Amino acid sequence: MVLPSRSVRPISSSDDEDDEAPLDPAIERVRVRLKRLMLVSVATLMIGLVAVIIAVLYKVGPMRDKPALAAAAGETLVDGVLPPGSRLISTALDGRTMTLTFEDGGKLRVVIVDIERAKVLRRLVLGSGAPPDSP
Template sequence: MSSPEVEEVEEPLDPAVERVRRKLVRLLMVSSGVMVIGFAAVAIAVFYRLSANSARPNSEAVAIAVSPADLVSVSMGDGTIAFTIGGATPRVEVRRVSDGELVQTFALGTPAATPE
């Protein structure tokens, strides 16, 4: 009877086949290294973008010299805030939200007379 465990003895490879095997192993190592470097670069880029976006803007209060009675409306968008101001000289002031700096002023026509 034959034994259930048959040991196969591997014969040494032909020198040409051995060279091809070594080249393939080297190629596998190089491509694996490139992939690891690529994944590391993507992870670093994601971490950088997340940490850069978490920076808080300057949160100092900005005061404008307008009477609350003259303030008609306020609208905000695209990093700016627009104040519509009535009174003796009606105008629209556009200011940056980040620092409150005046970007542009639009003069409006004279206010309409109110009927009595």
Template sequence: MSETHPDEQDEKPLDPEMEKVRRKMVRLLGISISIMFIGLMAVLAGVVYKIMSNDQDVMVTAASDLQIPAAGRLEVEADLPDGFDVAQVSMNGGLLLFYGQSADGASQVLLYDIGHARIVAVIDLK
């Protein structure tokens, strides 16, 4: 059996070319870790900023993307067609449904989007 001598087990110094490569790799490792750390801190700062600024400005309802100011109330004026007689109103999320009769007496349903302050559908009933 072969017996190894203690001096053969010790690490021998690298040749100068390999030492240069090792130093470059260690420097690259340090730079890479620094860049990743800075990026992680930037993402975390963005998340904290978004959470902190969103809670104070507006409250978003769960049913739609309608944004209601947290400090006040939302005031919107619905511009319905002239002569439209409202018989019934229903709400779902940020949408209002006006059921009634138009100026010529036809039954109609108007679908009004509160968030965009506009009529999104006019349905004629026969």
């Protein structure tokens, strides 16, 4: 069975433009507004995407604010950190500081020590109730 041949004419953009009537001025203003809104929306989306990528790279990147402590030979003695008879509960290292949590006389205390300088930076007493009066 042979089908009759039809002449096929390629569609071009000039054919579409010739068939369209010019838009009403009110509709043209709406079209321009929508186009501007789309551009602003796409720009906002791209700025947000770049901000998220930068934030992720910042969090994943190397941490330069806490350099590693250099290895030292021997031991360093820090006097007066733990009172006699106290019970050490936990320790934590954070870069160049060490936090010691201990119990002394029924009170929970925290001492923050600078490891490099072997110096007590801060002493805290943890408890319930009002803070003690300062002199």
